[in-house]
Amino acid sequence: MTSIFQVGAFWLISAAIIFTAILVVASKQLVHMVLWLAVCFISIASLYFLLDADYLALVQIMVYAGAVSIMVIFGVMLTQKPDIKECLLFNNQLKLATLVVIVLLALTGGMTYRADWFVSGGTVPADTIAYIGQLLLSKYVIPFEVAAVLLLVALIGAIVLAKEVKPGARSRD
Amino acid sequence: MPALAISPTNFVLLSAVLFFIGLFGALTRKNAIAVLMCIELMLNAVNINLIAFSRFVTPQLFTGQIFAIFVITVAAAEVGVGLAIIINIYRHRLSVNLDDFDWLKW
Amino acid sequence: MYHAWLIPLLPALAFACISLFTKQWKWLSATLSIGAMVSGFIIASFVVAGVLQHPELINHPLVYTIRWLSMPGFIVNVGIQLDPLSAMMLFMVTLIASLIQIYSLGYMRGEKGFSVFFAYMSLFGASMLLLVASANLLELFVAWEGVGVCSYLLIGFYNHKISARQAAKKAFITTRIGDTGLLLGLLALQLIFGTLSISSLSQQIPQYQNIPLLITVAVLFFLGPIGKSGQFPLHVWLPDAMEGPTPVSALIHAATMVIAGVYLVGRVLFMFHSVPPVMELVAWVGGFTAIFAATIAVTQREIKRILAYSTVSQIGYMMMALGVGSLTAGFFHLWTHAFFKALMFLGAGSVLTGLHHKADVWEMGGLIKKMPITAITFVIGGLAIAGIPPFAGFWSKGDILDATLASGHVALFVIGAFTAFLTALYIWRMIFLAFFGKENPENHPKESPAVMTIPLIILAVFATVGGLIGTPWGDLWGRYIHFGTYVAPVANWPLMIGDTLLGALGIFTAWVFYCKDEEKVKAKALAKQFNGLYTLLYNKYYIDEIYMWFNHTMVDGVGRLLYLFDIYVVDGIVNGFGAFTLAAGAGLRVFQTGRLQNYALVFFLGVLAVAVLLAFTGPQATLLLGGVR
Numbered sequence: 071m072t073s074i075f076q077v078g079a080f081w082l083i084s085a086a087i088i089f090t091a092i093l094v095v096a097s098k099q100l101v102h103m104v105l106w107l108a109v110c111f112i113s114i115a116s117l118y119f120l121l122d123a124d125y126l127a128l129v130q131i132m133v134y135a136g137a138v139s140i141m142v143i144f145g146v147m148l149t150q151k152p153d154i155k156e157c158l159l160f161n162n163q164l165k166l167a168t169l170v171v172i173v174l175l176a177l178t179g180g181m182t183y184r185a186d187w188f189v190s191g192g193t194v195p196a197d198t199i200a201y202i203g204q205l206l207l208s209k210y211v212i213p214f215e216v217a218a219v220l221l222l223v224a225l226i227g228a229i230v231l232a233k234e235v236k237p238g239a240r241s242r243d
Numbered sequence: 244m245p246a247l248a249i250s251p252t253n254f255v256l257l258s259a260v261l262f263f264i265g266l267f268g269a270l271t272r273k274n275a276i277a278v279l280m281c282i283e284l285m286l287n288a289v290n291i292n293l294i295a296f297s298r299f300v301t302p303q304l305f306t307g308q309i310f311a312i313f314v315i316t317v318a319a320a321e322v323g324v325g326l327a328i329i330i331n332i333y334r335h336r337l338s339v340n341l342d343d344f345d346w347l348k349w
Numbered sequence: 350m351y352h353a354w355l356i357p358l359l360p361a362l363a364f365a366c367i368s369l370f371t372k373q374w375k376w377l378s379a380t381l382s383i384g385a386m387v388s389g390f391i392i393a394s395f396v397v398a399g400v401l402q403h404p405e406l407i408n409h410p411l412v413y414t415i416r417w418l419s420m421p422g423f424i425v426n427v428g429i430q431l432d433p434l435s436a437m438m439l440f441m442v443t444l445i446a447s448l449i450q451i452y453s454l455g456y457m458r459g460e461k462g463f464s465v466f467f468a469y470m471s472l473f474g475a476s477m478l479l480l481v482a483s484a485n486l487l488e489l490f491v492a493w494e495g496v497g498v499c500s501y502l503l504i505g506f507y508n509h510k511i512s513a514r515q516a517a518k519k520a521f522i523t524t525r526i527g528d529t530g531l532l533l534g535l536l537a538l539q540l541i542f543g544t545l546s547i548s549s550l551s552q553q554i555p556q557y558q559n560i561p562l563l564i565t566v567a568v569l570f571f572l573g574p575i576g577k578s579g580q581f582p583l584h585v586w587l588p589d590a591m592e593g594p595t596p597v598s599a600l601i602h603a604a605t606m607v608i609a610g611v612y613l614v615g616r617v618l619f620m621f622h623s624v625p626p627v628m629e630l631v632a633w634v635g636g637f638t639a640i641f642a643a644t645i646a647v648t649q650r651e652i653k654r655i656l657a658y659s660t661v662s663q664i665g666y667m668m669m670a671l672g673v674g675s676l677t678a679g680f681f682h683l684w685t686h687a688f689f690k691a692l693m694f695l696g697a698g699s700v701l702t703g704l705h706h707k708a709d710v711w712e713m714g715g716l717i718k719k720m721p722i723t724a725i726t727f728v729i730g731g732l733a734i735a736g737i738p739p740f741a742g743f744w745s746k747g748d749i750l751d752a753t754l755a756s757g758h759v760a761l762f763v764i765g766a767f768t769a770f771l772t773a774l775y776i777w778r779m780i781f782l783a784f785f786g787k788e789n790p791e792n793h794p795k796e797s798p799a800v801m802t803i804p805l806i807i808l809a810v811f812a813t814v815g816g817l818i819g820t821p822w823g824d825l826w827g828r829y830i831h832f833g834t835y836v837a838p839v840a841n842w843p844l845m846i847g848d849t850l851l852g853a854l855g856i857f858t859a860w861v862f863y864c865k866d867e868e869k870v871k872a873k874a875l876a877k878q879f880n881g882l883y884t885l886l887y888n889k890y891y892i893d894e895i896y897m898w899f900n901h902t903m904v905d906g907v908g909r910l911l912y913l914f915d916i917y918v919v920d921g922i923v924n925g926f927g928a929f930t931l932a933a934g935a936g937l938r939v940f941q942t943g944r945l946q947n948y949a950l951v952f953f954l955g956v957l958a959v960a961v962l963l964a965f966t967g968p969q970a971t972l973l974l975g976g977v978r
Contacts, residue, residue: 072248080249084257089285091261097270100276106282114287121254121298126308130290133315138283138322145276145326149333160271161342163950167270170953175263177960179256187251192302202305202312210309217316224320231327270950278946343644348943 079120086113098159100146104139111135122194125202254295262288275329275339279322286318351413353396353429353482356439359385367468367708378464382471383450390443393436400829401435407433411547412484423539430547433829434680438612440483441684444654445604445691445931446474448804453596453803456698460594466506470600473499477605481612486535486545489613493531493577496606497524503601504593516589527576531613534570541566549928551619560624567620567627571634574610579661580668581638585893587661591653595698598653603660603694604687611667611683614677618832622674632672636761641890643771647778648876648887651708652697655779659734660690662768666749667759675752676832681819682749684826685741688815689733692808693776696727699801700783703794710779712843715788717780719795722802724784726809731780732813734851735773738845741816747848748819751841761945766851773855781863 073188090110097103109132118127206214251295272278290311297307331341400406414428429435457466474494476845483489498521505517539545541562542553557563574580579587590602601607614621614631621628639662646658663686670679701708703720710828717724733740736747746769796802799916819826821840828835830871862872876883885891940951 077249080253084253087257088260088264091264094280094284095264096271098289100274103277103280107283110284111287114291117291121294122302123294123298123308123311126290126294126311129312129315133319134283134287138319140315141322141326142276142280145279145329148330149339150335158273161273161946163947164271167267167950170950170957171263171267171270172314174266174953174957174960175259177957177964178259178263181964182252182255182259185252187255187299189250189299194298194302198308199304202308205305205309206312213313217313221316221320224324228323228327231324232330266953270946270953343942344945345943347945347948348941 076120080117083113083117083120086110096159101143104142104146107142108135108139111139112174123198125199251299254299255292258288258292258295261285261291273311273340273342275332275341275344276326278327278341279329283322284317286314290314352392353431353439354413356389356392356396356443357475357482358473358487359389360471360478364468364471364475367471368462372464372468375463378467379450379454382467383447383454385442385471386447386450386474390440390447390711393439393443397436397440399566400431400433404829406431407831410435410548412483413544414546417488420497422543424544425487426485426546427488428453428484429478429482431482434615434676437680437684437830439478441687442474442477442481442605445687446470446477446600448807449596449600449604449691449695452599452695452698452801452804453594454799456596456702457594462506466503466594469499469502469506470514470596473503473601473606474506477609480644480896483621484547486538486547486617489547489748490531490535493609493613494528494915495572497521497528498600498875500524500590500601500606503597504590506593506597510592513592516586516592520586520590523583524576526650527572527574527583530569530572530576531574534566534573537562537569550617552618555623557623558978563620563943564627567624568630570617570620571614571627571631572612574668575634576610577613578607578610578664578668579638580610580634580665581641582892584638584642584661585896588654588657588678588889591651591657595653595694595701597687598657599691599694599698602657603690607660607664608667608683608687611664611671611679614668614671615680618671618676618906620831621671628672628674629798632669632758632761635668635670635672635763636700637665638662639669639768640764640771641665643768643775645886645889646775648883649775650711652700652710652779652783653694653708655710655775656697658694659703659772659776663690663734666746666768670749670752673753673756673758673761674832675748675756677819677827677830678745678748678752680815680830681826682745685733685745685812685815688808689730689742689812690863692726692805692812693730693734695801695805696723696730699797699805700794702797702801704792708790710782712789713783713792714786715784716792716794717784718788722796722805722919726805727784728780729809729812729894731776733816733966734776735856736769737856738781738849739813739817741812741854743816743845743848744819747839747841747845750848751838751844754844766847769848769851770855773852774859777856777859778863781859785864837968 087110090106090113093106094103094107097106111130115127115130115135118124120131253319260348262285265281265288267284268281268284272281293307293311293314295307297305301307329339336343350543362381363381366381371377371381383837403411410430410432412430413426414426416424417427418425450467453466453470457463460466473496476492476499480489480492480496501517501521504520505513507513538550539558542550544550544553554563576583587602587607590938591598593601604755621631642658642662643663644663648660649655663682667679667686670682699720700713700716700723703716703723704713707713730738733742737745738744750762750769753765821838824838828839838843863877888894940947
């Protein structure tokens with residue numbers, strides 16, 4: 071893709087993603103982190119639009135920016151301490167982690183830059199949602215069903231784990 | 244030249260940078276919930292990668308997108324369970340500082 | 350003559366019987382022991398008679414052996430070797446051992462351990478007889494060690510006395526030092542020649558060309574006789590060995606064991622003869638020891654110690670004779686010395702019994718009045734050792750001095766002559782102080798019983814006539830016992846007269862200082878005048894003190910050093926392993942924090958490592974990194 075709009079859009083969106091991601095990692099307050107995380111998710115969704123994956127962009131917005139962020143806000147709420155401000159943001163392996171991350175990034179980046187990626191040059195079908203639906207229920211039906219079961223299990227598990235234990239409650243048999 | 248034409252290289256690079264930012268956060272933040280959020284960043288980076296490859300390598304087959312759907316599913320489930328665990332721990336230990344969770348030692 | 354193997358066997362059987370069966374019956378034990386030795390003496394007499402009839406045995410000894418050890422490359426045949434030398438030794442050892450054992454019946458009466466004493470005496474007799482008759486050097490070494498053990502057992506016989514125990518240890522350890530050299534020499538001989546049989550070695554060694562090696566072997570070999578025969582510097586054990594009962598001193602430390610060294614040198618004289626420098630060494634060691642011990646003996650006070658130093662000195666004479674090449678003279682002196690020294694020791698034992706073991710000669714006096722037989726026999730012994738004709742010592746000592754002069758060793762001759770003077774001096778000093786002069790009113794001596802005086806008389810007879818078999822006229826001794834070709838001796842009148850004069854001069858000097866002068870004023874004044882010299886001689890040149898100092902600083906010092914090494918280095922290394930493990934554990938424990946993020950970091954460090962590895966060494970590396978390897 072060489073259209074100037076697409077190129078410009080890509081760079082813009084990339085900048086937004088990176089910027090908000092950094093802000094997520096570097097925020098002092100948890101709630102700020104969540105908010106920046108939400109913005110990041112939305113930026114990623116717009117990137118998906120650029121990549122002709124509209125269904126996935128919508129799913130991204132709905133699930134991530136909608137549900138996951140809210141869940142995390144709830145979690146922040148429920149585990150808040152009166153003095154929420156953290157005195158020290160990072161733990162004691164900051165320097166080593168920085169080093170590792172930068173080296174790995176350099177390595178990966180270098181290899182990526184020099185790699186000769188295969189571009190097939192085909193076009194995306196116009197009706198993506200119908201196509202994805204067809205795929206999900208024919209070719210990928212088993213993972214689909216398993217994912218459903220997984221969600222059920224996760225739901226039950228989360229309920230069980232986070233249940234409030236009343237004092238003097240009988241133990242389960 | 245990558246600046247004037249978008250090729251998979253750009254997207255993979257972007258994905259890598261995002262992933263390593265998330266990794267950095269996961270390794271160094273003290274709060275458990277912050278770490279969870281950084282893990283989400285990492286998962287999103289992977290998603291970008293998958294969808295970029297789907298667009299450039301197999302645009303007709305949507306393989307990467309289907310994969311990405313399932314990644315999103317699992318990530319959502321994981322956040323739910325993870326938060327439940329953290330809340331549970333918080334109830335008992337009254338702290339969500341990862342430095343205090345050192346019971347793996349014994 | 351073919352039953353000579355019985356001679357060592359009978360006392361060995363007596364030892365076995367006494368120690369296993371008859372220990373509680375004292376008289377039975379004693380009878381067994383004496384009976385074995387006397388039977389041995391009878392057989393030995395027949396052996397001597399047989400040897401006298403077969404003069405060809407001088408150069409071709411009769412050897413009969415049985416195979417004892419047989420391994421590839423190492424065959425040991427043990428047995429008996431009969432030639433005039435061994436026959437003479439068998440005769441002398443059995444005779445003196447029998448007489449001394451009879452004497453012990455009286456001396457050891459009432460002592461605790463009476464049977465054990467005779468058991469040890471029998472064992473000693475068996476070992477000594479085996480030593481002198483052995484045909485193989487290994488057999489000789491076994492017997493050598495056997496006599497060493499018996500010496501230890503008998504010196505320490507009064508094991509309630511701490512001085513006796515220490516003396517026994519000292520004897521054993523000092524002779525051990527010599528025995529190490531002997532063993533090394535034996536091993537070298539076995540390695541070089543492949544045999545230890547004396548007759549084979551006597552054929553092979555004179556033809557051996559590698560002289561420096563042979564010198565080393567001979568010097569090592571000679572260390573054994575230095576230790577066992579009490580030559581300088583390993584003489585220190587002999588005077589202390591007087592802690593044992595007097596019959597032991599007479600038998601072992603005068604007549605038989607200490608001359609084992611001399612016998613050994615004589616037996617392998619063919620080896621020493623091939624290396625003239627070692628012969629010089631032997632002669633000088635002997636000569637030096639002779640004068641060294643004689644100077645010490647002049648100042649000693651205990652009666653047995655004087656005789657002990659006299660023994661050291663006389664053995665020095667024998668070594669000197671062997672060193673100058675005269676087997677005849679050396680062994681002749683050995684023969685006569687056995688008689689008069691055993692005689693004097695037994696006489697000293699008689700004196701000690703009479704005076705209840707008071708040993709200082711200055712506290713004795715005028716014993717001739719109450720103990721006539723002892724005194725007269727002692728005087729005969731004194732005349733013999735002083736070299737007065739026709740007593741035995743005159744002929745043997747004369748032979749030695751003659752041989753020394755004839756072989757050109759003038760310095761040794763002078764040393765020998767001076768020592769002869771000193772010998773007469775100290776022996777007669779002792780005799781005058783003990784037997785003549787004023788009686789000490791504290792002593793109540795009485796003559797010893799017959800069982801003790803009869804051996805004295807017999808030995809006195811031998812001391813008188815024993816030398817007559819080796820006179821320059823009709824030399825029976827020299828014809829049978831010689832090394833190399835026989836040279837008929839010529840009567841050297843100036844030497845003989847000079848000898849006699851020296852002896853007489855020594856006796857006269859002793860008489861002047863110790864007999865004529867009733868209060869011995871002159872002697873004491875002389876001692877005070879040369880106080881430094883007197884103290885040096887009285888304290889035996891401080892040799893014992895030097896050895897003890899050496900032992901304490903060097904041996905104990907090295908021991909302490911090694912102890913410290915063990916404690917710090919060896920233990921340190923071992924403890925270090927443990928400490929290292931602990932430290933490593935403590936170090937590695939740092940990584941086990943229990944924290945997830947630390948573990949995750951380690952994960953990614955691993956990923957980094959693998960990535961680096963693959964990036965720079967994997968198969969796609971050149972592609973991916975643009976040719977960077």
